[in-house]
Amino acid sequence: MASTGKTYIVEHLDPELGTWSELEYLAVARESQDAGARFCLSSLPQTFQVPEALKNIPAFTAETRSVEELYARDKSRVCLLDPAAASDLAPEDGDKFDAFLFGGILGDDPPRDRTSELRKKGFEGRRLGPVQMTTDTAVRVTRLVVEGKTPLKEVSYLDHPELKFNEHESTQMPFRYVKGDDGKPIMPGVSVTSSNLGHQTHWA
Numbered sequence: 001m002a003s004t005g006k007t008y009i010v011e012h013l014d015p016e017l018g019t020w021s022e023l024e025y026l027a028v029a030r031e032s033q034d035a036g037a038r039f040c041l042s043s044l045p046q047t048f049q050v051p052e053a054l055k056n057i058p059a060f061t062a063e064t065r066s067v068e069e070l071y072a073r074d075k076s077r078v079c080l081l082d083p084a085a086a087s088d089l090a091p092e093d094g095d096k097f098d099a100f101l102f103g104g105i106l107g108d109d110p111p112r113d114r115t116s117e118l119r120k121k122g123f124e125g126r127r128l129g130p131v132q133m134t135t136d137t138a139v140r141v142t143r144l145v146v147e148g149k150t151p152l153k154e155v156s157y158l159d160h161p162e163l164k165f166n167e168h169e170s171t172q173m174p175f176r177y178v179k180g181d182d183g184k185p186i187m188p189g190v191s192v193t194s195s196n197l198g199h200q201t202h203w204a
């Protein structure tokens with residue numbers, strides 16, 4: 001597929017790479033590959049062991065340098081996806097920015113605003129609406145807006161889906177997800193079936 005020219009950068013802010021983050025990054029890498037875009041995981045510690053599955057995806061690059069070093073000369077072409085930004089991402093931002101920067105942080109409830117670590121670096125920020133998304137969802141939505149030219153409000157979302165593990169145990173995921181073609185939230189590594197998908201608090 002022809003390159004979209006877009007780069008999605010996730011600045012890795014957690015000390016280790018947990019299984020869940022690895023699944024999220026793998027989803028971003030595969031979707032970037034399919035879209036002809038690039039995915040860069042930056043600020044990795046020197047000792048970081050890049051998982052084989054990621055290494056095998058040509059769109060993926062592992063970087064020990066931070067995003068400021070990588071974009072020292074083109075800071076204005078980088079957009080930080082920031083839940084506290086004053087304006088929402090719009091399709092026109094695809095013309096303004098070449099690279100989209102995300103915090104490599106697992107979501108938390110309530111959010112602890114760890115994206116503030118990236119905000120300090122001075123990149124222009126855009127919000128993806130008022131609800132916290134997982135990192136892979138944030139990249140997916142950004143791609144739909146800047147590459148697919150879909151306005152943020154027209155993306156189909158599922159908020160706070162409840163996953164049932166068995167008859168007695170379930171958990172409500174405190175995040176917003178993109179609704180897949182099958183009507184279920186897109187969640188890496190989780191097989192969401194009608195039997196384990198419970199009540200959704202909101203269908204957009």
Ligand SMILES: C[S@@+](CC[C@H](N)C(=O)[O-])C[C@H]1O[C@@H](n2cnc3c(N)ncnc32)[C@H](O)[C@@H]1O
Pocket residue numbers: 080081082083084101102103104105106107108110111112113114115116126127128129130131132133134135138
């Ligand atoms: C799981 S979120 C981390 C949120 C974290 N709890 C915090 O408070 O910063 C991971 C990344 O996805 C992006 N993100 C998630 N939801 C967003 C939203 N509603 N608007 C803009 N960016 C968002 C941000 O880049 C964020 O650093």
